[in-house]
Amino acid sequence: MTNSCKEFVISEHIKNISRFVAEEYYFTNTEERFNIPWRMRIWKKNGYFEFYLRCEKEECENRKWSIETEFTLKLISCNGKRLTKTDNYTFEKPEERGWSEFIRWKELECDYGVDDSIVVEAHVKIIKITYSPCIENENQKIFLLHHTVKNVSSIKEGGNYFTNTEKRFNIPWRLQIQRFNEFFGLYLRCEKELSNRRNWTIEVEYDLRLVSLNGQSLSIKGTSTFEKPISYGYCKFIRWDDMENKYMVNDSVIIGALVKITKMTGCEEQTSWSWMINSMFA
Numbered sequence: 323m324t325n326s327c328k329e330f331v332i333s334e335h336i337k338n339i340s341r342f343v344a345e346e347y348y349f350t351n352t353e354e355r356f357n358i359p360w361r362m363r364i365w366k367k368n369g370y371f372e373f374y375l376r377c378e379k380e381e382c383e384n385r386k387w388s389i390e391t392e393f394t395l396k397l398i399s400c401n402g403k404r405l406t407k408t409d410n411y412t413f414e415k416p417e418e419r420g421w422s423e424f425i426r427w428k429e430l431e432c433d434y435g436v437d438d439s440i441v442v443e444a445h446v447k448i449i450k451i452t453y454s455p456c457i458e459n460e461n462q463k464i465f466l467l468h469h470t471v472k473n474v475s476s477i478k479e480g481g482n483y484f485t486n487t488e489k490r491f492n493i494p495w496r497l498q499i500q501r502f503n504e505f506f507g508l509y510l511r512c513e514k515e516l517s518n519r520r521n522w523t524i525e526v527e528y529d530l531r532l533v534s535l536n537g538q539s540l541s542i543k544g545t546s547t548f549e550k551p552i553s554y555g556y557c558k559f560i561r562w563d564d565m566e567n568k569y570m571v572n573d574s575v576i577i578g579a580l581v582k583i584t585k586m587t588g589c590e591e592q593t594s595w596s597w598m599i600n601s602m603f604a
Contacts, residue, residue: 328447328448329448330360330445332355332362332443333441333443334350334362334441334442335439335441336440336442338439339430340431342427343366343503343558345365346365346505346558346561347542347556347558347559348363348364349540350363351568352378352538358377358379358389358448360375360376360378360444360446362374362375362376362395362444363418370422370427371397371424371425371426371427372422372423373397373407373420373424375395375419375446376416376417376418377416377418379413379416380416385454386453387454388412388450388451388452389414389448389450389451390410390448390449390451390452391410391412391413391448391449392408392446392447393409393411393447394406394407394408394445395408396445397425397441397442398440398441399433399440399441400436400437400439400440400441403433405434407421463586464580464582465495465580465581466578467490467496467497467510468576468577468578469578471483471575471577472574474566475573477499477501480501480502481500482498482499482500483499483500484497484498484511485497490581491583492589493514495511495513497509497511497578497579498510498553501562502557504561505559505561505562506559506562508530508542508555508556508559508577509556510530510546511551512552513551514548516550517588520588521587523548524586524589525545525546525583525585525586526547527544527581527584529541529580529581530542530578531576531577531580532569532575533569533575533576533577534571534576535572535575535576538568542556544556
């Protein structure tokens with residue numbers, strides 16, 4: 323399936339760039355172009371301005387897809403000065419492509435910041451979209467957690483919010499919100515207890531999600547290995563005031579996690595009878 327004429331531009335005016343702290347993300351709103359959701363992400367990291375184009379198309383259960391693109395990312399000053407970089411990339415899952423050292427952050431502020439603002443743009447040409455059958459793996463362990471959080475404003479600075487624990491593949495999980503240093507942190511937490519008989523590990527890929535009741539969504543992916551009851555995620559998922567302005571409706575938001583367990587060791591399910599014997603001789 324050839325798409326030689328599919329071209330589009332997404333653009334956003336970003337204000338208050340001087341308030342960005344180290345390791346802070348900024349996501350533009352998701353915009354659909356040719357029935358495919360796109361957005362941009364910037365990141366202040368290691369003294370650099372990182373800049374990415376993100377394809378947010380969901381993975382299909384029964385077929386693979388790929389989107390071959392040519393794209394240009396542009397950093398534009400409000401006075402017209404611009405910096406551009408171009409790449410070719412084929413997206414095959416929800417992911418991003420761009421530059422980890424697009425420009426030094428200090429240079430961005432000095433040369434491109436006007437009234438503490440910049441403009442970022444992505445000019446995208448879709449060259450080809452293809453679909454192919456996907457062979458399902460019956461052994462895949464994939465699950466979804468989601469929860470509507472009410473009275474979000476009651477979470478005070480330094481406070482945490484935990485959802486109820488839910489078992490998936492005989493492992494207890496929950497989600498965690500943390501409000502710290504004016505950021506909204508979001509985490510996946512494993513509540514499996516340590517055992518004095520054997521060690522265990524659970525390797526996962528996860529997609530943490532913040533969703534507004536009006537449909538706006540934000541997701542960040544990660545990989546982690548759980549070896550004890552602990553939380554993994556992002557302490558700077560989004561600024562707290564941005565969360566309130568973009569995602570909170572009637573003092574409520576929806577949080578979720580799509581989780582894929584890639585490897586488990588020491589977690590074999592015990593029968594109730596073996597558990598009873600072990601308990602008797604513990």
